[in-house]
Amino acid sequence: MPLLDSKVAIVTGASRGIGKDTALALAEAGAKTACLARNEELVKQTAEEARKKGGEALAYKVDVSKFQELEAVVEDIYGRLGRIDILVNNAGITRDNLIIRMTEEEWDQVMDTNLKGAFFGIKIVSRYMIKQRSGKIINIASVAGVVGNKGQSNYAASKAGIIGLTKSVAKELAPRGIQVNAIAPGFITTDMTSKLKEETKETLLPQIPLGRFGLPQEVARAVLFLASPDSDYITGHVLHVDGGLAM
Numbered sequence: 001m002p003l004l005d006s007k008v009a010i011v012t013g014a015s016r017g018i019g020k021d022t023a024l025a026l027a028e029a030g031a032k033t034a035c036l037a038r039n040e041e042l043v044k045q046t047a048e049e050a051r052k053k054g055g056e057a058l059a060y061k062v063d064v065s066k067f068q069e070l071e072a073v074v075e076d077i078y079g080r081l082g083r084i085d086i087l088v089n090n091a092g093i094t095r096d097n098l099i100i101r102m103t104e105e106e107w108d109q110v111m112d113t114n115l116k117g118a119f120f121g122i123k124i125v126s127r128y129m130i131k132q133r134s135g136k137i138i139n140i141a142s143v144a145g146v147v148g149n150k151g152q153s154n155y156a157a158s159k160a161g162i163i164g165l166t167k168s169v170a171k172e173l174a175p176r177g178i179q180v181n182a183i184a185p186g187f188i189t190t191d192m193t194s195k196l197k198e199e200t201k202e203t204l205l206p207q208i209p210l211g212r213f214g215l216p217q218e219v220a221r222a223v224l225f226l227a228s229p230d231s232d233y234i235t236g237h238v239l240h241v242d243g244g245l246a247m
């Protein structure tokens with residue numbers, strides 16, 4: 001029997017990178033997977049690839065920073081699939097700038113998607129999980145939220161917020177049989193890190209004890225562990241998948 005047989009999973013930011021690989025990993029493990037993202041064409045491609053893995057998959061165009069929009073999508077998922085067992089809050093954006101130049105809009109855009117979007121996801125999905133008295137919530141934070149990063153005060157603050165949110169909600173939902181954990185990826189080979197200048201990459205690599213950037217599927221495997229019964233006695237934890245960068 002597949003590891004996540006008949007479980008229903010929601011993955012935000014599932015159009016590319018970590019979110020896409022996570023959705024595919026969950027589908028391959030037997031979960032019925034709802035793929036959410038703002039890019040309709042790309043998220044449909046993810047769902048199609050997930051179906052090829054043998055799992056049932058749905059695709060939704062949604063902006064997680066809009067509560068009613070996300071709420072309507074989750075209601076539809078529940079209506080079609082009958083339960084919600086796993087939520088992966090992965091949707092995230094960057095609007096990098098030095099603090100002295102950062103605009104209010106750049107700050108707000110990052111906070112609205114990265115932190116408020118995760119808050120909305122948990123607030124909406126936990127209703128269903130509380131009724132079931134079971135569930136797994138995995139929030140994608142970042143090494144930047146642990147050690148900071150120049151030019152990313154908005155992004156780092158949003159990801160540090162994810163860690164605080166994770167620990168607080170884990171304490172609230174533990175009595176209801178729901179585990180809430182976070183993953184803090186380091187520098188992972190995605191569209192987001194591909195924008196880094198070569199000299200920046202050359203500066204970063206010596207700081208990573210394992211000497212390389214990670215792969216999206218390496219983060220996806222960590223999500224799969226936290227989504228599975230193997231992690232039933234783990235909650236409020238931040239799992240670093242960063243090649244040793246933050247140790």
